[in-house]
Amino acid sequence: MEYKVLDCLYEICPIPLLKANKELERMHSGEILVLLTNHNCAISNVVEWAKDKGHEIDYIETGEGEWEIFIEKK
Amino acid sequence: MSSKLEMLKKERLKASQAEKPKSKKNQRLYGALLITISIYIAFYLYKRDSILAIAWIFSLGFGFVLQKTRFCFAASFRDPFLVGSTKLFRAVLIALIISSIFFPMIQFPIHKAGVSDYFSLAGLVRPVGIHTLIGGIMFGMGMVVAGGCVSGALTRVGEGFLLQFVVFISISVGTLFGAMHYKFWENAFISSAPIIYLPDIFGYTLAVVIQLSALIIIYYLAYKYHIKRNTMI
Numbered sequence: 621m622e623y624k625v626l627d628c629l630y631e632i633c634p635i636p637l638l639k640a641n642k643e644l645e646r647m648h649s650g651e652i653l654v655l656l657t658n659h660n661c662a663i664s665n666v667v668e669w670a671k672d673k674g675h676e677i678d679y680i681e682t683g684e685g686e687w688e689i690f691i692e693k694k
Numbered sequence: 695m696s697s698k699l700e701m702l703k704k705e706r707l708k709a710s711q712a713e714k715p716k717s718k719k720n721q722r723l724y725g726a727l728l729i730t731i732s733i734y735i736a737f738y739l740y741k742r743d744s745i746l747a748i749a750w751i752f753s754l755g756f757g758f759v760l761q762k763t764r765f766c767f768a769a770s771f772r773d774p775f776l777v778g779s780t781k782l783f784r785a786v787l788i789a790l791i792i793s794s795i796f797f798p799m800i801q802f803p804i805h806k807a808g809v810s811d812y813f814s815l816a817g818l819v820r821p822v823g824i825h826t827l828i829g830g831i832m833f834g835m836g837m838v839v840a841g842g843c844v845s846g847a848l849t850r851v852g853e854g855f856l857l858q859f860v861v862f863i864s865i866s867v868g869t870l871f872g873a874m875h876y877k878f879w880e881n882a883f884i885s886s887a888p889i890i891y892l893p894d895i896f897g898y899t900l901a902v903v904i905q906l907s908a909l910i911i912i913y914y915l916a917y918k919y920h921i922k923r924n925t926m927i
Binding site for chain 2: 621623630632633634637638641650652654658659660661663664665668669672673676677678680682683685688690692
């Protein structure tokens, strides 16, 4: 499956959100962005934001305190 | 949920577990140990001074709530500008509304008993002036750059987010400098600034009504702003 990975490990809030926003603007509808983060605020922050914007979103915990957030552009 | 995301989720989860299998370390024992130690500390403090024990239990409660809700004061004041989300900002407003209802209930009896000294009233009734504005702007810039205010940084230190250790050390150093220079600021700005205590001007009932109305209007405007910023794009 095609997707774009955005590494935001060790980045503090709100950098993951800003990077995701920038990346999503360059992407086309239906494309998927995978955001790596170990900052738990990114979960609530990015997830809430993406939902408000109407993107499809989900996330998994890949390690202890590490997450992958999947965003499918609206 | 789209099927595409569902598939990707499964795929990535499998890949991540193949790469580094999730350790099955059970943390319940540590949790039980920590709770036991906390209770022991509470009893120890209670024997020395009951107020310390109350402070200890409330601190643990606050920490728990802050971590579990991921409540963040920095984000509450930053997100309205950055991404147009006022959800957290409105949460802060609700906290203020609740305090506006209950603080007067605590302050009224003290005030009525003849205490005219503002520093003895419950809550922080302090001079307001240009120093409040300057301090707010400096603190605001600092917390957005550092990724958290004091409570936020502390919560993340507890979670093990290393960068916030640096932030926490900086906060400690900054607070120390602030305390060192506090006399200067007090003489230059704070002592000459007025204390504005609404119940003195309007009486308790009207003061509470005015404050609540103002907060509710701000809440409504924040809600409208949220809707506007999040449907245009």
